[in-house]
Amino acid sequence: MYVSSARLAQTFCSGLCFALLLSLPLIEVASAEETPLTAQKIFYLQKIRPLLEQKCLGCHGSTPDDIKGDYNMLTRDSLIRGGESGEPAVIIGKPEESPFWKAVTWKDENIQMPPQERNRLNAAEIADLQQWISTGAVWTDRELLPSSTNNSSQQSSIVMSTSGGQSPTWTNRTYEPADIWAYQPIQRPPVPWAALGKKLNSQRNPIDAFIQQKLKQKQLIASPAAEKKTLIRRATYDLTGLPPTLKQIHEFENSQHQDSWSLLIKKMMESPHYGEQMAQMWIDVVRYADTSGFANDYERPNAWRYRDYLVRSFNADKPYDRFIIEQLAGDELDPDDPELLIATGYLRSGPWEHTGMSVAAVTRQLFLDDITQSTGVSFLAHSFRCAKCHDHKFDPVPTRDYYRIQAVFAPVQFADRKVEYQPYENISGFADMKERTERLLAETRAQQQQFKEKTDAAIAAWLKENGYQNLKQVAADKRPPLRWFGLSEFEKSLLKINNKRIDYFERELKRYEPYAFSVYNGPPNNYRSTKTVNLIPGAKQKQGEIQQTFILAGGAITAPTEKVTPGVLSAVAGSNSSREPNAWNTIPQTSEGRRLALARWIASSNNTLTARVIVNRIWQLHFGTGLVATPNNFGQKGDQPSHPELLDWLATWFMDHGWSIKQLHQLIMTSETYQQSSQPV
Known part of the structure; x- marks a missing residue:
């Protein structure tokens, strides 16, 4: 791989992840009658070709007319032959003597590929290349099908339907069913009542049935019930964030009412402190802050209105599906409702700064990246950030989906909206x-x-x-x-x-003026954080072309490639609107309504993620650990559900009961599972 190191180091990573063999010559044409692939060819297709696509072809195969260092890696012969130095890059059977292998191991100070530390090959990838060269650098242009391997476990693997990756290899890769559980439709499992024995109906809680079933499978028993003093402390801290008063403890311990525990829970949820406690949970989820971060860390004097909106919403037990829609698209839902304009403060909660020293395109992209990531983590328990630069390495999240979701927010512009203080807002003092x-x-x-x-x-x-x-x-x-x-x-x-x-x-x-920390839809408006007030512009200024969205090679704004239109996470069951043009999740192309359509897709009972995510967060609030221990990651690298049937049963129950978080608290806290002692037997 002797090529000009200066030329390669300067240009290698400009498109690392986006030239993905789209122009591979079809030298070896496969047919159904051909013999099965050899183990060496399967190894190449599973390990080597994806590695070359992700790490090398951005500069050595993206376009035949622009091959860096004259080193073309689109065919086996050209990869072995090398680049402008005229010396072979790969010596078959001798990886340690091959300039190609030396470059990817960074053993030669004169040429280190990929040149950026963050893109270096790891030990496993280097070992795969070493094995490949040692065994003859076997190459094939055929595609790997699930039936092409001798591994019997491969037969159960699944090819996920998505909007398509940057290469056929990624698009057609397979997943183990256990790794993509969150994308499958929510099931409605039967309650295993038999696990509770002969308990009376009034004593049976479905949660206990699922938990007892799992305990019996593992030959374990539950801890005994906690004493009343422990329970009231547990309940008040969970629901209000405050310890119980001595009076509350005394009254509960001495109560003879058979429903004293249930009544206590309801009373705690009627406290105004309940909304404060839940809002605290939520502002941590959505990265709320009272200042903007970065160098100036300017105060956000009107952000408190969004925070108080959260308190009101939880106290009122606003249905969670409505809660989602209001935060993502309140202004599109009803532009005349002050509460909904305040709700869109969610879109402004992330760190942001634009000054005279900033590049507008950069700060704009920082916002788009932040809101795309936040939406994925907050509502769907998915970190989309990995797909910014390349198709996700583990989950069925193509780069195209990342930018399709980002396109939903392309019309969003910041503004300080004049929204009169409402009677229910506290402006005393x-x-x-x-x-x-x-x-x-x-x-x-x-x-x-x-x-x-x-x-x-x-x-x-x-x-x-x-x-x-x-x-x-x-x-x-x-x-x-x-x-x-x-x-x-x-x-x-x-x-x-x-x-x-x-x-x-x-x-x-x-702060003392009736502004809402909000947004509107329109073309770029030159919003600067150095200005004290940035009012929403007039109708004429709101006209103009909406920012277009492109897939950015390597996530760099200087490397736009394919233009994309607004869309959703295509791997979720029923979301691939390319095959279902009239699907329920279609996102409009107009500037208005994109966020509302996305919010309704997220808040739909058809979405396989949303209900699971929120019931898991509430479970975590009560037990410290969720049924999925990684509440922000339902992907392959997150933990799998400890009780998958219970998670799905809770999700369906939650939706059946009007997406009511208070009712979910009541169900969880009245279970014997919640009321047991924290001390093991």
């Missing part, structure tokens, strides 16, 4: 707080004015001393530092600090 902020702002500005006057006096004295009438007569490179000339080091520090204080106080004043 605003007058006093505003007066205090105005006073601090005035004091800071007065001190800055003193520094300016001192600087002006020092500059005037310098001009006089050096025989100048004004600064215009002084060459630019000889002028004194105008901003802090004549100030002490301490005063210079105060000057910088005060500039920041002024920024913060100006934004703090915005």
Whole structure:
């Protein structure tokens, strides 16, 4: 692989993951009558070809007219032959002597491929290449079918239907059923009542039946019931985040009512602190913050309205499917409803900053990446970020899907919407707080004015001393530092600090004005975080072309490739609208309605992920660990459900009961499973 290292290092990773053998010459044409693939060819198809596609062909095979270093890796002969150095890159049977192998192991300081540390081959991949070269570098242009292997377990593997990967190999790869459980339709398993023996119906909770069944299979027994004092502490901490009062403990311990436990749970959920506790859980999920992060970390003075919306929603037991739609697309659902405009603060919750030092295209892409990832993790327990640069290595999430979902958010623009404070919003004390902020702002500005006057006096004295009438007569490179000339080091520090204080106080004043931290749909609006208020523009300014979305090679905004239209996660059962043009999840191409369609797809009972994800989060809140121990990852690298039948039963029960989170709490907490002691038998 002796090629110009300078040329390759400069260009290798510009398209690492997106030239995926789409132009492979069909030298070896397979037919149904051909003999089965040999073990060496299967090894090449399973291990080597995907590795070359992901790591090499971006620069050595994406387009025949643009082969870096004249090294073409599209055929076996050209891969072995090497590049512009004229020396063979692969010596058959001798990997350690092959420049190709030395390059991918980074053993030669003059050429290290791929050149970026994050794209280096791991030990297993290097070992596969070593084995491949040692055994003859066997190559085939046939496709690997599930029946092409002698491994009997392969027969049960599944090819997932998706919108299509960047190569036929990825598109047609197979998955073990256990690894793609979350994509399969939610089942409605029967409750194993027999596991509870002869208990009366009034004493039977379906959760206990599933748990007891699993315990018996493992020859285990449940712990005894916890004492009342433990239970009330457990309930109040779970539902309100607060310890019980002595009065509450005494009343519960001495209650003779047969439903005292159930009544206690209902009472805790009627407390306003319940909504605060649940909102705290949710703002952690959706990465809410009161400041914007990055260098300036500007305050978000009106973000509290979204936080309080969450508290109200949980206290009102808003159906979870409606809760999803309001946050993702409240403004599209009803642009005249103040509560729905406030709800879209979810879309603004991630870190974001755009200043005069920023590149607009970069900050825009940072937002699109963030909201795509957040939507996947928050509602679907899927991290989409891996698919930004390449088809997902483990899950059936093609890069195309990543950018199709991102296209849903392409029309989203930031704005401070004027939304009058509602009677149910707490603005008590605003007058006093505003007066205090105005006073601090005035004091800071007065001190800055003193520094300016001192600087002006020092500059005037310098001009006089050096025989100048004004600064215009002084060459630019000889002028004194105008901003802090004549100030002490301490005063210079105060000057910088005060500039920041002024920024913060100006934004703090915005809290006392009826703005909503919200969004609207339209073309780019040059929103800057350095501006204190960015109002929604008029109708004329909202007209124009909506940002188009392209698959970005390697995730780089400088390398757009195929244009995509809005879509959803195609691997979810029933989501591949390319085969079902009238499917329930169709996303419109217009600027309006994209988010609403996505939200309805997520909130649909047909979605295989959404209900499972939220019931798992509620289970985790009560037990510390979810039925799926990785609540943000239902993919292959996440944990599989410990009780898959119970998870699906809870998901169907939850949807059957109006997506009510309070009813789900009641069901879980009235089970013997929840009420057992934490001490083992």
